[in-house]
Amino acid sequence: MNELEPGQMPVPSAEEQRRQRWNKALPAILIVGSFGGIALIMAGLLAVLAPEEPLVEGMPGPGITPMAQQMPGALPPTVGPGGADVPLTAAAPTAPPPIPAVVPVAPIVSTGSVAPAKIVIPQVGLNAALRTVGVQRNGEVQVPPLSQPKVAGWYKLGPVPGQPGPAVILGHVSTRRGPAVFSRLREVKRGHKIQVVRTDGTVAEFTVDGVEQVSKNTFPTKRVYGRLDTAGLRLITCGGVYNRRTGHYTDNIIVYATLSATKTA
CATH class of the missing domain: 2.40.260.10 (Sortase)
Structure with a gap:
C-alpha cells in the first residue's frame, strides 16, 4: 500500500464506493417502496371492497350462435x-x-x-x-x-x-x-x-x-x-x-x- 501525505484522505476501493452509494440510496428506496406497497395494498382492498355494478349485457337472441359447444355425452x-x-x-x-x-x-x-x-x-x-x-x-x-x-x-x-x-x-x-x-x-x-x-x-x-x-x-x-x-x-x-x-x-x-x-x- 502506498503511504499517504499528511492530511490526504485514502481513496476508497471500487467495492467500498459501491457500498457507499448503496447506503446513501437505501433510505430513499425504502421510502418509495413503502409508499408503493401501501398503494398496492390500498388498490387491492378497494378492488375487493368496492361494490360492483354488473354491466347491462344482453341475452342471446334467436340469431345468436353459441361460441362453443360442450360434448353432448357429458350432459x-x-x-x-x-x-x-x-x-x-x-x-x-x-x-x-x-x-x-x-x-x-x-x-x-x-x-x-x-x-x-x-x-x-x-x-x-x-x-x-x-x-x-x-x-x-x-x-x-x-x-x-x-x-x-x-x-x-x-x-x-x-x-x-x-x-x-x-x-x-x-x-x-x-x-x-x-x-x-x-x-x-x-x-x-x-x-x-x-x-x-x-x-x-x-x-x-x-x-x-x-x-x-x-x-x-x-x-x-x-x-x-x-x-x-x-x-x-x-x-x-x-x-x-x-x-x-x-x-x-x-x-x-x-x-x-x-x-x-x-x-x-
Whole structure:
C-alpha cells in the first residue's frame, strides 16, 4: 500500500464506493417502496371492497350462435326439474325442451293489440311489472336497464305469453343495490305456477316443466327459441360466477314452462 501525505484522505476501493452509494440510496428506496406497497395494498382492498355494478349485457337472441359447444355425452339428455336444494346443470346441446309437467291447454286467441303487463310466481314471492325489450345491434336481446332492477322485460319480437310459441321474459338477478327481479329464479322447480297478467284482461297461467343453468358460451338457442305448437314460456336471468374482469356472470338460468290454464284477471 502506498503511504499517504499528511492530511490526504485514502481513496476508497471500487467495492467500498459501491457500498457507499448503496447506503446513501437505501433510505430513499425504502421510502418509495413503502409508499408503493401501501398503494398496492390500498388498490387491492378497494378492488375487493368496492361494490360492483354488473354491466347491462344482453341475452342471446334467436340469431345468436353459441361460441362453443360442450360434448353432448357429458350432459343429461333432458332439462332437470330444478329446485332450491337441487344443483342446476345444463342439458345436452341437442336436448329438446323438457316434457310438459301438465297437459297443455289451447293457446289464447287474441283480438287486437295485447301485451303482458305483470308476472307473478307465488312460490318465490315474485310479483313484478313487465316492460317490452327488443334487440341490440349485436343481435342480443335487450334487458331492462339497471335503473329498473325490479322490472322484467318481455321480448316483443316473440309471442305474447299465451300465444303459440315460446314467449320470453328476461330480468336481472342482482345489481349494486341488492337483489333484482329474478334473484330467486333458481329456486323455481317443476310444477310451480307462473301467472302472466295481460293487457286484454286475461291471465295466462303456466306450469314449470324444468330449469337449467347453462354457460353463456353454450346457450341453447334452439331449445329456448325453437318452434312450439303449444304456448310456452321461457324465463331467463344470469347465474353462475360473477367475473369482475369482464363485468358479467358466467351462466344463464333458464326456466321452461307450458300454458296450463287461462282465466280473467
